[in-house]
Amino acid sequence: MDHHEQDPMGYGLGGAQNGQHGFDRVVEDHEHARVTEYLGNMERKSPTKRSKSKGKAGVDYDASRFTGQNDEKLFNKVFIRNGAVLERKFNLVALENIGISFVQNFTIRGWINMKKFKAEPVLTLCQEFMANIKHEPETKQGKEKxxxxxxxxxxxxxxxxxxxxxxxxxxxxxxxxxxxxxxxxxxxxxxxxxxxxxxxxxxxxxxxxxxxxxxxxxxxxxxxxxxxxxxxxxxxxxxxxxxxxxxxxxxxxxxxxxxxxxxxxxxxxxxxxxxxxxxxxxxxxxxSEVHIPLDFTRIEPEGPIDRASLSRSEGQRKKRKLEEEAHEGSAIGMGELKEAILNLEKEMSKQMSEFRAEVNTRLTSLEEESSRHTVMLQDMKGMLIRMEEEEDDDNEED
Known part of the structure; x- marks a missing residue:
């Protein structure tokens, strides 16, 4: 099955990164309503394939995101048999916040059914890599690919x-x-x-x-x-x-x-x-600049989760929690830093305005004082001229 044949609208899996950013707000609102309606219809009508693995007969998964039947079988063997499949509530708001083009692409490709897999997103990407390997790998020495x-x-x-x-x-x-x-x-x-x-x-x-x-x-x-x-x-x-x-x-x-x-x-x-x-x-x-999402959901389901099937030890869960807390802390710190920089810029702008006003006032005062001095000098010069003329007149009379 060709990779592009599964994409009737031509978005491809990379649509979230490459296109649709030119949509204006009106188009986004219209598409948002259409995609939301499509999601509801797909959840009710989309064909899914029943897993045949032992002990997991009640698990459904969507095979439309694989490039071939053999790839889907590989997915069944690796992921289904590992017991890493769980039903989980899905928070569509998390996708909507990413952008309408991402939701549209995610929906059309049938990836909405990935909500059924409770595992780290990077592991889902690893499985996608293994499932979508093209042709047979070249293993001849010197030509490996x-x-x-x-x-x-x-x-x-x-x-x-x-x-x-x-x-x-x-x-x-x-x-x-x-x-x-x-x-x-x-x-x-x-x-x-x-x-x-x-x-x-x-x-x-x-x-x-x-x-x-x-x-x-x-x-x-x-x-x-x-x-x-x-x-x-x-x-x-x-x-x-x-x-x-x-x-x-x-x-x-x-x-x-x-x-x-x-x-x-x-x-x-x-x-x-x-x-x-x-x-x-x-x-x-x-x-390769492949987007690795932290999580596709922001809320936990109401029902209990079988933590054992997540295939992570307690230490690994604690490590991930600490990393998430550190990430949140750094994000909060950056926000505070930006706010402090903004406040500093405002304070500096205020001080510069006050300084300019003070300088302008001083310059005006100096100009006025200089003008007064000029008038005084002109008056004194006029007095000296008149005094010299009077002395000349006295000398002529003598």
Whole structure:
């Protein structure tokens, strides 16, 4: 399915950033009423697709924002099976405040149904990136390339992208190019990777809190995110082999391995576990000027929320709360600073006006005094002339 075929009015996912700013207020009011009516109709009539995942039979989601059927299936496997889907009330005012063009674009594309997903918006963008990867990634050495669409923006990823974001030095002649060197048996792996008394069965899931510190750090780095979403994480044989080779001190072409890992995540038939590459993709979005909203809602629903399904630990929630409070505090501080600057400008303007008035008064006074002195000098000069004439007359009589 072509990306533009889903957009009957031609706005595209990037409409919020690129257009419609020329609407005057009258047009905005008219469009506002039309979009609000459209939202109500869509909520009642828009076709949704029923999730077939186990334990989530009652969850609906809209597949219209995906570029193909396979992409929608990927979304079903990753997001639905992760249990990160919740019903949630939606505050339309939050969208209206952003701008009518954004609401219009959001609605026409069918993105209004994203209100059903209770997760950090950046994770939704990460999932959009994975779902909208175009064609098959090019993995041939020297020609690696992967392209996707996020909010209508085309994003290109290569091994150099990983090297730039993670500031990894590139080695021209690495000692070890990560060939398929095989793996020791599971008993040896469990003894090497896990804390005493724990075993890994070689399947996809592995509890990260059981990893030894050394391999936990390596695992987090290989996931390209310091905040994996779940306690149980994807630990397939390929990743275990990567950790094994890093752990025994071999030199590898890490940016290329990261790129291949991203491609493998896209191609994997079973994507249980967390959405990977969160930190990497977040930085990629920032560098590509993809808008990352803080939240699509400003109010919590009346019903309780299953916090466990948010896939965030208590510490991560506290950290986010502190960051939000710090952001609000900085915003308040900027407001106070602007007000102080404005008051200072008013005070300086007042003082300058008073100073100008005082200077003008002094100048007027000086001009008047100078005028009086001039008159006095003229009078004195006239007296001297008359006195000289009288003396001349007296001399002539003598």
């Amino acid at each position: 992967l392209c996707s669409l996020v909010q209508g923006k085309k994003l290109k990823v290569t091994p150099d992208t990983f090297a730039e974001i993670f500031e990894i030095l590139r080695e021209k002649n690495p000692e070890f190019a990560f060939p398929n060197v095989g793996m020791p048996n599971l008993a040896v792996v469990s003894q090497e990777f896990l804390l005493k008394g724990n075993k890994w069965d070689g399947e996809v899931q592995c509890n990260k809190i059981r990893l030894k510190d050394k391999y936990l750090i390596l695992f987090l780095f290989s996931c390209h995110s310091l905040l994996p979403l779940k306690h149980k994480v994807s630990m397939n044989v390929a990743r275990a082999r990567l950790l094994w080779e890093i752990g025994i001190g071999k030199t590898i072409v890490l940016p290329r391995i990261m790129f291949l890992s991203l491609c493998a995540t896209y191609k994997a038939s079973d994507k249980r576990g967390s959405v990977l590459f969160t930190g990497f993709l977040t930085e990629l979005f920032k560098r």
